[in-house]
Amino acid sequence: MDRMAYAAARATIGDSEFDRDTAVVARPDEPGTYDIDLSPGWTIIQAVNGGYLLAVVGRALRDALPHDDPFTITAHYLTASQPGPAVIRTETVRAGRTLSSGQASLYQTDAEGRETERIRVIAAYGDLGALPDDVRTSATPPVMPGYADCVGSEDAPEGSGPVPGSTAILDRLDLRLDPATAGWAIGAPSGAGDMRGWLGLADGRDHDALSVLLAVDALPPTAFDLGLKGWVPTVELTVHLRCRPAPGPLRVALTTRNLAGGLLEEDAQVWDSADRLVAQSRQLARALLA
Known part of the structure; x- marks a missing residue:
């Protein structure tokens, strides 16, 4: 990685920390190859968050493919990522008129x-804005208190929770x-x-399709609500995006219904401020039972 060129390119991104920290820089001599400096700001304990990683790779694919929006994206997490330099290699599998497919x-x-x-x-990938607006669903937004009546990390007692600090x-x-x-x-x-x-x-940056990839893996894991403690590393994560989110905070609901053999599934629904289901996901994760 040419770190000076990378820093110069990153500095042009703008004010959003998410955009700067997911910025990828194309190698001019290697088509489809991108450099990224994974930020320590998106870590849990010492490992880089899986949703942040998916957004990083999703940004590289958006640059490589002729369409902007991920419709469906599946990731297999092979080894734990660490903050620091990384390289992303993409391949365009098919480029169609309304849908393109790639891997990275x-x-x-x-x-x-x-x-x-x-x-x-x-x-x-495709164009979420070009999809028809008819909706036929039995899904409903999660029943939960309003933003002001929910709790943030500042409300937690000192030293509480399963992850120290x-x-x-x-x-x-x-x-x-x-x-x-x-x-x-x-x-x-x-x-x-x-x-x-x-x-x-x-x-304060509003959400878009790439930050929704972060959102499905940004809440504490459901394993905590099952009474488990510690890191819950993702094995596989699939996200389906249904529309571009309206401005404002998202409502994210996660559920786990089966923990067996040290593995659990985690299903997510993501709703925007206009009460639209913008994304669904399922991940398989390892549960540390100790």
């Missing part, structure tokens, strides 16, 4: 100097949890496997 992998160099694949992604990502989010799903923070998880909350970005 993000690599980092390990302590022994070997290039290691961290995440592999396949996706279909604060995590860097919380400083970059405007996250307010439904009190009914926040009992784990004071040692009283409900056991239902639910997590709900309002989600914005701390710098």
Whole structure:
């Protein structure tokens, strides 16, 4: 990575921390290849958040493909990513008139100097704004208190929660949890496997399709509501985007209904301020039972 060229390109992105920290820079001599400096600001404990990683790779695919919006994107997390330089290699699989498909992998160099694949992604992109506006659904927005009646990290007692201390990502989010799903923070998880909350970005940037990729993995894991503690690493994550979100915070609802063999599923629904279902996701994660 040419770090001076990367820093210069990143400086032109604008005021949003999310946009700067997901900025990718194309290598002029390697079509479809991008450099990124993964920011330590989006870490949980020491690992880079999976939703942030998906947004980074999603941005590279958006640049490589002829369409802007991910319709469906699936990631397999192969090894834990660390803050610092990474390279993304993309491949256009098919470029159609209304839908294009591509794949990408993000690599980092390990302590022994070997290039290691961290995440592999396949996706279909199109134009969310061109989709018809008919809606036929039985899905309804999550029932939860208003933003002002939900709780943020500043409301938690000192030293509470299953992860000691604060995590860097919380400083970059405007996250307010439904009190009914926040009992784990004071040692009283409900056991239902639910997590709900309002989600914005701390710098006030409105959500778009790429930040929705972050949103599906930005809340505390449902494992906390099941009474588990510690890191819950993602194995696979698939996101379906249905429309571009309206301005304002998102409502995110996560549910887990089955934990078996040390693995759990986590289903997410993401609703915007206009009461539209903008995204759905499912991930498979490892549950650390100790």
